[in-house]
Amino acid sequence: MQRPYNFSAGPATIPSEVLSQAAAEMLNWPDATGRLCGMGVMEMSHRGKEFLSIYEKTEADLRELLNIPNQFKILFMQGGGLAENAIVPLNLSALRPNPETRGAADFVVTGSWSKKSLDEATKFCDARVAASDQINGFTRIPEPSTWNLREKASYVHLCTNETINGLEFHQLPDLKALGSAAELVIDFSSHVASRPVDWSRVGLAFGGAQKNLGPAGLTLVVVREDLLGHALPICPSAFDYQMVASNQSMYNTPPTYAIYIAGLVFQWLKRQGGVLAMEQQNIAKAKLLYDAIDQSSFYVNKVALDSRSRMNVPFFLRDESRNEAFLTGAKEAGLLQLKGHKSVGGMRASIYNAMPLEGVQTLVQYMREFERTLS
Numbered sequence: 001m002q003r004p005y006n007f008s009a010g011p012a013t014i015p016s017e018v019l020s021q022a023a024a025e026m027l028n029w030p031d032a033t034g035r036l037c038g039m040g041v042m043e044m045s046h047r048g049k050e051f052l053s054i055y056e057k058t059e060a061d062l063r064e065l066l067n068i069p070n071q072f073k074i075l076f077m078q079g080g081g082l083a084e085n086a087i088v089p090l091n092l093s094a095l096r097p098n099p100e101t102r103g104a105a106d107f108v109v110t111g112s113w114s115k116k117s118l119d120e121a122t123k124f125c126d127a128r129v130a131a132s133d134q135i136n137g138f139t140r141i142p143e144p145s146t147w148n149l150r151e152k153a154s155y156v157h158l159c160t161n162e163t164i165n166g167l168e169f170h171q172l173p174d175l176k177a178l179g180s181a182a183e184l185v186i187d188f189s190s191h192v193a194s195r196p197v198d199w200s201r202v203g204l205a206f207g208g209a210q211k212n213l214g215p216a217g218l219t220l221v222v223v224r225e226d227l228l229g230h231a232l233p234i235c236p237s238a239f240d241y242q243m244v245a246s247n248q249s250m251y252n253t254p255p256t257y258a259i260y261i262a263g264l265v266f267q268w269l270k271r272q273g274g275v276l277a278m279e280q281q282n283i284a285k286a287k288l289l290y291d292a293i294d295q296s297s298f299y300v301n302k303v304a305l306d307s308r309s310r311m312n313v314p315f316f317l318r319d320e321s322r323n324e325a326f327l328t329g330a331k332e333a334g335l336l337q338l339k340g341h342k343s344v345g346g347m348r349a350s351i352y353n354a355m356p357l358e359g360v361q362t363l364v365q366y367m368r369e370f371e372r373t374l375s
């Protein structure tokens with residue numbers, strides 16, 4: 001049975017093979033040798049050998065896929081990207097202690113998510129905008145040489161893929177070359193595992209799993225070891241990175257089932273050829289869709305060419321009175337969840353790793369067809 005293509009921004013489509021395997025293993029999980037253990041994954045103790053084997057393989061596969069160096073810890077947490085907006089300043093704002101003032105952090109505001117991160121961080125530290133493209137309606141990543149970086153800042157926060165506005169950093173800034181000693185913190189929720197990460201430029205990366213890694217409820221944090229142990233005294237223990245790291249993400253019960261599904265997604269990614277192969281596929285998918293938009297006089301995307309996201313493609317019908325008809329026809333054609341975020345309007349196609357090329361081809365065909373029937 002062919003499932004419809006689901007363009008939801010998150011929770012988002014998961015490879016059918018992963019869901020089928022999870023369904024087959026729901027009641028009785030088989031280990032690597034095929035021996036049934038008598039329990040489903042949801043029913044296992046997180047400290048039992050069965051779940052520990054799932055956990056260890058998941059972590060190792062992720063380290064291999066993302067090429068994460070050994071001096072970085074991989075943490076599986078809860079609370080999503082929004083909780084990390086608080087957890088990061090609670091842990092990192094005092095990296096550079098200043099007895100008179102609160103710790104400082106600089107934010108590059110490129111859309112809704114980095115704006116949210118900034119607003120939350122002001123509760124915990126001296127958070128400031130280093131650069132913003134808000135006056136242009138978030139259509140371009142501000143050039144790093146123009147960023148206003150403060151010497152006292154402990155870290156610089158970027159959202160490297162703005163899920164709502166459809167902007168992506170195609171290169172991470174080299175903060176040292178910009179004269180800053182701050183650590184780089186990236187929110188890579190919506191493009192993690194879609195492309196390689198240059199870890200030499202990153203201190204900490206976080207992301208919710210529900211866009212590109214698996215189900216909601218799991219939050220991935222990758223943090224360089226020397227950044228652990230600087231949490232503010234008010235930081236909850238369950239959110240203290242050092243506490244989480246020293247307990248192998250099991251200070252409290254981790255989201256076991258979400259970790260298991262993410263593990264199946266990692267195995268699927270390895271079968272696809274890994275992150276570099278995914279990146280090529282993602283480039284091809286994004287080009288197909290942006291070309292279709294740019295070559296038409298019916299659809300428009302306002303983001304500068306060099307700042308466009310490969311994962312989330314917002315677009316507008318020039319005649320917005322056709323929006324409802326577009327969405328109804330799309331659903332009939334097996335193309336789901338194309339409505340844009342309410343703060344932006346229009347349409348948005350999220351084309352994460354699990355969206356096959358055929359899904360984008362079908363969407364582009366539908367867009368051309370819809371345009372033709374109306375002109």
Ligand SMILES: *Cc1c(COP(=O)(O)O)cnc(C)c1O
Pocket residue numbers: 010079080081082083113159161162163187188189190208211
């Ligand atoms: C979805 C998303 C979040 C929020 O994740 P929650 O799990 O809802 O907290 C944060 N940042 C980015 C870039 C996102 O796409």
